[in-house]
Amino acid sequence: MIKNLLKKDGVSSKIVLIVLDGLGGLPIKDGMTELEIAKTPNLDKIVSFSATGCHIPVDFGITPGSGPGHLALFGYDPTKFQIGRGILEALGLGLEVGPYDITARGNYATIDKDGKVVDRRAGRIKTEENIEITQKLSQAIKNLPISIKSGKEHRLGLVFHFNKPVESTLKDTDPQSEGLFPKEPEGNDDASKLIREFLSIVKKVLKDQEKANYILLRGFARMPEIESFNSKFNLKSCAIAVYPMYKGIAKLVGMEVLNSNGESFKDQINTLKSAWGDYDFFFLHYKKTDSAGEDGNYELKISAIEEFDSYLPEIMSLNPNVIAITGDHSTPSIMKSHSWHPVPVLIYSKFTLGKTSQRLTERECLKGELGIFPTYKLINYLLAHSLRLEKFGA
Amino acid sequence: MIKNLLKKDGVSSKIVLIVLDGLGGLPIKDGMTELEIAKTPNLDKIVSFSATGCHIPVDFGITPGSGPGHLALFGYDPTKFQIGRGILEALGLGLEVGPYDITARGNYATIDKDGKVVDRRAGRIKTEENIEITQKLSQAIKNLPISIKSGKEHRLGLVFHFNKPVESTLKDTDPQSEGLFPKEPEGNDDASKLIREFLSIVKKVLKDQEKANYILLRGFARMPEIESFNSKFNLKSCAIAVYPMYKGIAKLVGMEVLNSNGESFKDQINTLKSAWGDYDFFFLHYKKTDSAGEDGNYELKISAIEEFDSYLPEIMSLNPNVIAITGDHSTPSIMKSHSWHPVPVLIYSKFTLGKTSQRLTERECLKGELGIFPTYKLINYLLAHSLRLEKFGA
Structure with a gap:
C-alpha cells in the first residue's frame, strides 16, 4: 500500500535511523535494566518531543537473528524474506556477490585417509590458522571463478561466480555426523561441476594439514530477489556501519554502503556529516550495545549506551527531520543472547504527540x-513523520 | 514458523497454563471490577516479576465460546479450526469418538400424532427425566453401533460409530420451526441408514412419553483433523480439568486428560503434584470464576478469585519455569454471559521485564x-519464556 502513497518528488526531508544493536534488556540490578541505569541526558532531552513505543521484529515470542531484525527495520517483513545463511556469511565477510552467483558457508573439517569426516569443525582451529590456510587455498584456486574468505575459527565464506543464470541442485555437503563421507554434489550442471573441481583442489592443497584438511559446505544460497529499499520507499539511502554483517544486509537491500576513515563511532559520525548533502535516508549502526549484552557484561552495555548518548548532540546538530533511535532486537545481558522481548523505539520529529514517556527505556516506551507494533511497519512511521506519504483515499 | 524453531531435545523446562474460566470482568461496584475488588495477596506478590498484558481470543469485539477460547489458548487460531457442535457436545459429555465416527447434538422434542414438531425442546424437561429416558433408549439400541449420553435439560450427545471411512450427506434433522416435520436423512449411505434405523427405534421406544417423544439432531460433525498439541509444540502435555467440556477440548488436541480423586480445586492440585514428573506442560482449569459470572453473582466471582489465590503458593512451590495465569474469555457478572473484552494475562518466569503492572486486573494488565495480542500467540510466549525456541534467522 505504501508504494502508492509515496510522494513522487519535491520532498527533501532527511531521516536518520540509528540502530543501537541489541538495544532492549531485562532487569539486571535493583530491578532496573541497562537502559534504566544508564545516564543519558541527551536522549532524555528529546524523549518529551518524541513518539515512543516498542516493536516486535518477527513475531510474538520469537527471537530474531540480526538479519531478520535489520530487514524488518528496513521495512521488509522478515517472515517473507528469508535470507540463506550462505549469502549472509558471504556478504558479512565483505565478499562481492553478483546476481547469478551462488554462495555458501564453509567449515574447515578433518577427514581420515578414507575420506570419512572425523571432526566437522577441524577442532575449532584458531582464526589465525584459518587465515593462513585460506590464503594458501586462494592462491591455488586463483584461476577459478571462486572467492573465499576466512571467518572466525573454522568458518569461511564462499562465492561461486557465474556470469549467466545456472541451474543448481546443490545440497549441503556436510553429512551432519562424524564417521560419514561428505555428500559431494553429483549433478551435471555447471555449479556442481565447479564445486567438485574446487573440492578436489581443496583435498590436494590441504592434504598435509593436521586438522583442517577438508571443507564442508552448507547453506547454498543466491542473492535473494528483493526490491531495493530506494525503489520501494522512494529514498536515496546510505548505510554507515563498521561490521561486515550489517554492511552486508544493507547491501542486500541496495543501500549504498559508506566507508569511514576508521572504526570508531566518532568516525561513523564524521561519515554521516560529510555525506549529509548526498542522501535522504541514513542507516547508522552502533554495534557496542549488542556485543556487551552477548558477553553478559551489563556494565559495558550501560557505558556503551552512555557513549552513544554523548554523540547524540552532534547528530542532532545536523537538524534531521526525523530521527529514529532503536535496536534490531533485544540482547539482555542476563541472557547473553538475543531475545524475543519488544524493542524500545523513539521517533523524534516535529509531528509527535510526545510527553508520554520519561525516557527511552523498555518500561517507559510501553x-x-x-x-x-511489528518492526517492519516502522518505515511507515518514518515516511509519515518526514511527510513523504500522501493521504490514503479521498 | 514456530515448528521450525522448536528445540529438538534437551529442554526440561516446565510450563503451567492456569485458566480461570471467564476471568475478565467489568465494573460492578464503585467502578471496580471483580478482579480489582478481590483480595489476592499471592497473585499480587508475583505480578512484579511477571510479564502482563491482555489477549483477544477470536477478534476485536467478538465474544468467544469456550471451545474457541481454549483452542486459542492452546495455540490454534480459532478462526481456522472451527469445531462442530456435535463433536464438542460428545467429547464434552465424555463420549469416546473414533476417527471415522460421526457425532451429533440431540434435543429431546415433542411431536404430534402426525409426526409434526410441537415443541423443539420437549418443554425443557428436567435433567433427571432426560437421564431416565436416555437409559431406556440406550438399552433399546444396545445392538447398534451408537453411543448416547444425557446432557442438561433436553440435550444429549450422540456418536454413530464406524470402523471405516463412510460418506455422509447428513444435515440437521431439526426443522428449526414448530409445526413442521423433522427432516430425516434420505441418503443411501451407511450413515444415513444407521440414523434412520436409530430414529425409528426412538419413535417406538418414546411413543408413550408425554413430552420427550422424539429426538431432533443437529451439528453432525466428525473428529476434526487437527495436529496434536504435543506434536505441534514438541511438548508432553496433560490437562487437569473437572468439567467434561474442558476435558473434551483438551482431548481434541491430544492432551492427556488426568482424572482427579474428586472435583475440588484441591483435588486438581493434588493431581498436578503427583503428575509433576511426567509432563512438561500442564493445563489446569478452574471453573468457578465463569459459573459465578454467568449467574451474575459478582460476590461469588470475587470469592472464587480469592479461593484460587489461596492455592497459588502450592502451585508455585513446584517451581515451574513458566506459569501463565489467565482466562479463556471474559465473563462480566453484569453481563451474565461471556463477552468480547480482552482477557488479562500474567506470565511468570525468570525472563520478564516486570514491574509494569501492580496487580492482575483488567486495567493494570493494559x-x-x-x-x-491474539490469544493464539500466547503459546509463543510460553515456549519463549521456557527457552524452548531457537533464534529465527542468522
Missing part, C-alpha cells in the same frame, strides 16, 4: 503513542 | 510488556 506508555508511548506508537504502542507495540 | 500497562504490561505484552500489550494486547
Whole structure:
C-alpha cells in the first residue's frame, strides 16, 4: 500500500535511523535494566518531543537473528524474506556477490585417509590458522571463478561466480555426523561441476594439514530477489556501519554502503556529516550495545549506551527531520543472547504527540503513542513523520 | 514458523497454563471490577516479576465460546479450526469418538400424532427425566453401533460409530420451526441408514412419553483433523480439568486428560503434584470464576478469585519455569454471559521485564510488556519464556 502513497518528488526531508544493536534488556540490578541505569541526558532531552513505543521484529515470542531484525527495520517483513545463511556469511565477510552467483558457508573439517569426516569443525582451529590456510587455498584456486574468505575459527565464506543464470541442485555437503563421507554434489550442471573441481583442489592443497584438511559446505544460497529499499520507499539511502554483517544486509537491500576513515563511532559520525548533502535516508549502526549484552557484561552495555548518548548532540546538530533511535532486537545481558522481548523505539520529529514517556527505556516506551507494533511497519512511521506519504483515499 | 524453531531435545523446562474460566470482568461496584475488588495477596506478590498484558481470543469485539477460547489458548487460531457442535457436545459429555465416527447434538422434542414438531425442546424437561429416558433408549439400541449420553435439560450427545471411512450427506434433522416435520436423512449411505434405523427405534421406544417423544439432531460433525498439541509444540502435555467440556477440548488436541480423586480445586492440585514428573506442560482449569459470572453473582466471582489465590503458593512451590495465569474469555457478572473484552494475562518466569503492572486486573494488565495480542500467540510466549525456541534467522 505504501508504494502508492509515496510522494513522487519535491520532498527533501532527511531521516536518520540509528540502530543501537541489541538495544532492549531485562532487569539486571535493583530491578532496573541497562537502559534504566544508564545516564543519558541527551536522549532524555528529546524523549518529551518524541513518539515512543516498542516493536516486535518477527513475531510474538520469537527471537530474531540480526538479519531478520535489520530487514524488518528496513521495512521488509522478515517472515517473507528469508535470507540463506550462505549469502549472509558471504556478504558479512565483505565478499562481492553478483546476481547469478551462488554462495555458501564453509567449515574447515578433518577427514581420515578414507575420506570419512572425523571432526566437522577441524577442532575449532584458531582464526589465525584459518587465515593462513585460506590464503594458501586462494592462491591455488586463483584461476577459478571462486572467492573465499576466512571467518572466525573454522568458518569461511564462499562465492561461486557465474556470469549467466545456472541451474543448481546443490545440497549441503556436510553429512551432519562424524564417521560419514561428505555428500559431494553429483549433478551435471555447471555449479556442481565447479564445486567438485574446487573440492578436489581443496583435498590436494590441504592434504598435509593436521586438522583442517577438508571443507564442508552448507547453506547454498543466491542473492535473494528483493526490491531495493530506494525503489520501494522512494529514498536515496546510505548505510554507515563498521561490521561486515550489517554492511552486508544493507547491501542486500541496495543501500549504498559508506566507508569511514576508521572504526570508531566518532568516525561513523564524521561519515554521516560529510555525506549529509548526498542522501535522504541514513542507516547508522552502533554495534557496542549488542556485543556487551552477548558477553553478559551489563556494565559495558550501560557505558556503551552512555557513549552513544554523548554523540547524540552532534547528530542532532545536523537538524534531521526525523530521527529514529532503536535496536534490531533485544540482547539482555542476563541472557547473553538475543531475545524475543519488544524493542524500545523513539521517533523524534516535529509531528509527535510526545510527553508520554520519561525516557527511552523498555518500561517507559510501553506508555508511548506508537504502542507495540511489528518492526517492519516502522518505515511507515518514518515516511509519515518526514511527510513523504500522501493521504490514503479521498 | 514456530515448528521450525522448536528445540529438538534437551529442554526440561516446565510450563503451567492456569485458566480461570471467564476471568475478565467489568465494573460492578464503585467502578471496580471483580478482579480489582478481590483480595489476592499471592497473585499480587508475583505480578512484579511477571510479564502482563491482555489477549483477544477470536477478534476485536467478538465474544468467544469456550471451545474457541481454549483452542486459542492452546495455540490454534480459532478462526481456522472451527469445531462442530456435535463433536464438542460428545467429547464434552465424555463420549469416546473414533476417527471415522460421526457425532451429533440431540434435543429431546415433542411431536404430534402426525409426526409434526410441537415443541423443539420437549418443554425443557428436567435433567433427571432426560437421564431416565436416555437409559431406556440406550438399552433399546444396545445392538447398534451408537453411543448416547444425557446432557442438561433436553440435550444429549450422540456418536454413530464406524470402523471405516463412510460418506455422509447428513444435515440437521431439526426443522428449526414448530409445526413442521423433522427432516430425516434420505441418503443411501451407511450413515444415513444407521440414523434412520436409530430414529425409528426412538419413535417406538418414546411413543408413550408425554413430552420427550422424539429426538431432533443437529451439528453432525466428525473428529476434526487437527495436529496434536504435543506434536505441534514438541511438548508432553496433560490437562487437569473437572468439567467434561474442558476435558473434551483438551482431548481434541491430544492432551492427556488426568482424572482427579474428586472435583475440588484441591483435588486438581493434588493431581498436578503427583503428575509433576511426567509432563512438561500442564493445563489446569478452574471453573468457578465463569459459573459465578454467568449467574451474575459478582460476590461469588470475587470469592472464587480469592479461593484460587489461596492455592497459588502450592502451585508455585513446584517451581515451574513458566506459569501463565489467565482466562479463556471474559465473563462480566453484569453481563451474565461471556463477552468480547480482552482477557488479562500474567506470565511468570525468570525472563520478564516486570514491574509494569501492580496487580492482575483488567486495567493494570493494559500497562504490561505484552500489550494486547491474539490469544493464539500466547503459546509463543510460553515456549519463549521456557527457552524452548531457537533464534529465527542468522
